[in-house]
Structure formats: C-alpha cells, structure tokens
Amino acid sequence: MIDLRSDTLTRPTPGMLAAMAAAPVGDDVYAEDPTVNALEARVAALLGHEAGLFCATGSLANLLGVWLLVPPGAEVVCDVRAHIARAEMGAHGALHGVTMRTWDSRDGVADAATIERLITPDAGPYLVSTAAVALENTHNFGGGTVQPFAHLAEVSALCRDAGVGLHLDGARLWNAHVATGVALADYGRLFDTVNVCFSKGLGAPVGSMLVSSRQNIARARVQRKRLGAGWRQAGVLAAAAGYALDHHLPRLGEDHVAAAAFATEVAAAAPEAVRLGAVTTNIVVMDTGRQTAAEVVAAASRAGVALSAVGARQVRGVTHQEVSIDEATTAGRLVGAVLAGVPAA
Numbered sequence: 001m002i003d004l005r006s007d008t009l010t011r012p013t014p015g016m017l018a019a020m021a022a023a024p025v026g027d028d029v030y031a032e033d034p035t036v037n038a039l040e041a042r043v044a045a046l047l048g049h050e051a052g053l054f055c056a057t058g059s060l061a062n063l064l065g066v067w068l069l070v071p072p073g074a075e076v077v078c079d080v081r082a083h084i085a086r087a088e089m090g091a092h093g094a095l096h097g098v099t100m101r102t103w104d105s106r107d108g109v110a111d112a113a114t115i116e117r118l119i120t121p122d123a124g125p126y127l128v129s130t131a132a133v134a135l136e137n138t139h140n141f142g143g144g145t146v147q148p149f150a151h152l153a154e155v156s157a158l159c160r161d162a163g164v165g166l167h168l169d170g171a172r173l174w175n176a177h178v179a180t181g182v183a184l185a186d187y188g189r190l191f192d193t194v195n196v197c198f199s200k201g202l203g204a205p206v207g208s209m210l211v212s213s214r215q216n217i218a219r220a221r222v223q224r225k226r227l228g229a230g231w232r233q234a235g236v237l238a239a240a241a242g243y244a245l246d247h248h249l250p251r252l253g254e255d256h257v258a259a260a261a262f263a264t265e266v267a268a269a270a271p272e273a274v275r276l277g278a279v280t281t282n283i284v285v286m287d288t289g290r291q292t293a294a295e296v297v298a299a300a301s302r303a304g305v306a307l308s309a310v311g312a313r314q315v316r317g318v319t320h321q322e323v324s325i326d327e328a329t330t331a332g333r334l335v336g337a338v339l340a341g342v343p344a345a
C-alpha cells in the first residue's frame with residue numbers, strides 16, 4: 001500500500017530516535033528542560049519572534065494563538081476551509097467563547113479586499129467585533145497552496161491599520177518556505193502569533209510551536225497549563241523536532257517533486273480531476289466528479305493507494321518522506337485510472 005493519506009504518518013527515523021534518547025531533559029512546567037528551551041528560542045528566532053511555546057499539537061498552538069488575540073464573544077475570521085474552522089472540533093468556541101466567520105476562496109488563497117469587506121473591528125453593541133484574522137500557509141484543504149507573499153503583506157498591513165490581530169496557522173509553513181525561498185522570518189514577522197508543526201512533513205512524532213511576543217507567550221504558557229497541557233520531560237520530543245529541522249527541512253523539496261509527479265500522472269488519465277498549476281507543495285486535492293469521495297477512496301485502496309476524503313467529492317493525496325518519487329508516480333497512475341473510471345493497465 002502506498003499511503004498518501006497524510007504527512008502525519010511519518011515515523012521517527014533511527015537518527016531521530018538516537019537524538020531523542022540522547023537529549024538532556026528537565027521539568028518543562030518549571031521551564032527547566034534545556035532541550036525544550038533551546039528549541040523554543042531557536043524556532044522563535046527562525047520566525048522573527050521573541051519567544052516560543054512548544055505544544056503537543058498544532059491544534060493546541062492554534063487554540064492558544066487565537067486565544068491570545070480574541071476575547072470571549074469576539075470573532076476570528078478565516079477561510080471557509082481553514083483547519084481552525086473545520087478540523088479543531090470547535091475548540092475555539094467550545095473552550096474560549098470565540099466565534100468565527102469565514103470567506104470563500106479559490107484554493108484557499110487569501111486576498112486583502114475580501115478580508116477588508118468582511119471584518120468589523122470595534123463594532124459596538126450591534127455586531128460581533130472582529131478581533132483577529134487567521135490565515136493558513138500552506139493551505140491544507142485548499143491543496144497545499146502557497147499564499148502569495150504580496151497578499152500576506154497586504155493582509156498584515158490591513159490588520160495593523162484596523163487594529164485587528166493576525167494569526168498564522170503555519171502547520172506547513174516549512175513547505176511554503178522551501179517552495180518560494182521566502183525566509184521564515186519574513187513570513188513570521190507579518191503575524192502577531194504563528195503556529196508551526198514538526199509532526200507533518202518534518203517527520204517528528206509529536207510537536208508544534210507557537211511563537212509571539214515574550215509577553216504573549218508568558219500568557220499562553222499559563223493557559224496551556226490551565227488546559228491540562230503542561231508537560232514535564234518534553235525534551236525527548238523537542239529533540240525530535242530539532243533533529244527534523246536539521247535533517248528533514250532540507251529534503252522537503254523532494255516531497256514537492258513527488259506530489260508533482262503524482263499529479264501529472266493523475267491529470268494524464270483524468271484531466272478534470274486536478275489542476276496541475278495548483279499543485280505547488282506536497283498536497284494534491286482532486287475532484288472526484290461523478291463518483292463520491294468515499295467511492296474513490298475505496299477503489300484507490302483496492303488498487304493499492306491510500307487517500308483521504310476531504311469533502312463529499314474531493315479526495316487528498318499527500319507526499320512525505322516515506323513515499324519515494326517512483327512510488328508517487330505509480331500511485332498517480334493507479335489513482336488516475338480510478339478517477340477516470342477505468343481499470344488500471
């Protein structure tokens with residue numbers, strides 16, 4: 001089985017496990033884990049921020065990032081397919097009293113004019129006040145889409161002028177950085193709060209980082225503990241993340257080549273299913289046409305490729321370090337045949 005369901009499936013390599021075993025550790029609730037402290041400082045600096053908070057999941061880092069910017073009863077606005085809106089189990093509302101409104105987009109690409117029309121800062125007693133905007137880069141359900149830097153800069157200026165916070169869900173910001181060559185800090189500095197994940201294409205077993213100002217991170221540290229998510233010798237996990245930055249960040253481009261190879265084969269058999277121009281990182285979202293997503297997932301599985309359904313008629317394939325370019329090409333041929341409704345040759 002060629003497993004393209006997600007880049008979260010990646011397992012720690014022997015080198016990563018060795019780094020984890022060798023890590024000096026301490027109690028992180030006392031801020032005494034040297035490996036966690038070093039990773040927090042390293043990633044904050046990489047992203048052009050003062051401080052970082054190592055978290056168990058990207059959902060937790062997003063939850064805390066949005067909480068820093070949005071008081072109860074106010075709203076964060078985001079894309080209709082944003083992970084914070086679709087895939088975090090309503091946590092922002094259920095736990096923090098945050099409401100959401102969404103804009104629609106092509107492939108998840110954010111544009112400032114749409115956002116400007118939607119936001120209502122300081123709306124007084126009649127409308128919900130917009131306290132923050134949240135963007136995603138790359139955009140997962142949009143198809144691994146890289147946000148054009150000029151758009152991000154415009155949204156950042158808009159939010160600053162309007163007095164509205166700006167959060168980045170950068171679960172795969174690494175992929176955007178590799179695809180564009182834009183420095184991580186140039187992305188990071190446009191935002192008040194940023195989440196990045198080590199557990200996706202970087203291949204660490206666990207972990208995400210929230211970065212922001214020193215004052216914000218001190219507040220987030222308290223709220224993390226309040227949520228029951230303080231942890232102790234987390235350095236074993238921070239060591240995996242640090243190892244991933246050293247050894248796996250430089251190879252992410254291979255995943256992009258593999259995704260392009262996969263999509264090219266799909267498009268050759270089923271041109272309606274995928275727009276090649278939209279495939280720029282490690283995610284390929286495909287339209288299933290007359291078949292349902294569930295039917296395509298089942299047929300692809302019988303053919304030897306695991307995909308995930310991301311909508312009623314949309315499926316997703318994600319490349320990662322456990323899938324070679326050859327395997328991705330083979331998978332594309334098999335999935336293309338499924339989408340075209342013909343048996344694979």
Ligand SMILES: *Cc1c(COP(=O)(O)O)cnc(C)c1O
Nearest residue numbers: 057058059060083136140169171
């Ligand atoms: C995976 C992901 C997250 C965080 O997911 P966790 O499973 O909670 O670590 C956040 N945003 C996006 C876009 C993601 O793909």
